[in-house]
Amino acid sequence: MSTEIKNEWPLWEIFIRSKQGLDHKHVGSLHATDAQMAIENARDVYTRRMEGVSIWVVESKFIHASNPSDAASLYDPANDKAYRHPTFYDLPDEVKNM
């Protein structure tokens, strides 16, 4: 089994653009030997019902993610700045279209 594990094909993260004008969105992952095979497999696995017009594949080991335990320090500074939102400002009802 150990040799099998060593031979396991690399993991790829798959991103699909569902139609022109929209972002590529993460849909899942799969194993493939290289980028070309990853795109072909992604076509078969994630676009069987016309879910996409474009595919990105990224080998999973190249994705760097923030750590959930850092969430407090990362996002806390945004927490007390309500003035960044339009609803923070009280304007008279006569003001239209703003």
Place this chain on the structure above:
Amino acid sequence: MLTFVSTAFLFLFLNRNNPNMEKGFEEIFQDKIDKEIRIEPKDWMPEKYRQTLIRQISQHAHSEIVGMLPEGNWITRAPNLRRKAILLAKVQDEAGHGLYLYSAAETLGITRDEMYAQLHSGKAKYSSIFNYPTLSWADIGAIGWLVDGAAIMNQVPLCRNSFGPYARAMVRVCKEESFHQRQGFEILLTLSKGTAAQKRMAQDAIDRWWWPSVMMFGPKDDESPNTIQSMKWKIKRFTNDELRQKFIDVCAEQIKVLGLVIPDKDLKWNEATGHYNFGEINWDEFWQVVQGNGPCNKERLETRKKAWEEGAWVREAASAYAEKRKQKQSLHAA
């Protein structure tokens, strides 16, 4: 509230080597679950939660993969090109569902090859329903209507389970599964309007698939020891018996459209409960099949192992080819 939680978390984070703090982590974890906040792979989770999910998701994935075998049996013998194309598409979907689920399980730290090894060694189970044979074309109809119907009953609540990758995989699965059930019912409907022999064939398939389908929901609630914990963790949203009753209620109505009968003489509408009463399930048969003594357990596992072993050279060749292309490309770049 948010500030309180993050401060508490920071405190726990700093004290994470203190064994007394484990409980604090569990409390925060359970609090998230209670608030319907999804758990993602890098979040802290109790080891038992991780192991329960690995077991459940991998068994689910194995079921999709082994589930291709009974249906694959009829691809070459489908009665016409339309049916053949549909069955091919359905079996391809099952492969896709297996892949979504294996990927979800991998985010919990188990490798694909470890999962395959567990399936092939018999350590991991898959749904017992696939250890029954597909004897006639009508079985493909009965599998779609009953087996996929029971699966959908189970799977729809799983779209809201607490582990993000599993829930997202299930949303995809459920979207695709509904065609499976409808095509199965259509097969049976066509047969039920056909010759007397075709009608008999449809009834025979329902007779054989009904009880195994009812068993798909697993043991009765009072014999299902993991249910309480799984419900608390929102891995499960309904108990086995709740889902089973829902399934029976739906099928008891749908069978009328087919003009056929469900092979249960005790099946009867109960005005008081608002549900159908049903007969005693043969739990001895259920446990026999789970323990490996069903009609096709051996054959299914042998087929899987053979496919894996005989595919080894393909996997190796693909790796060698990719390696060679990589070398060529770096040579060009230099």
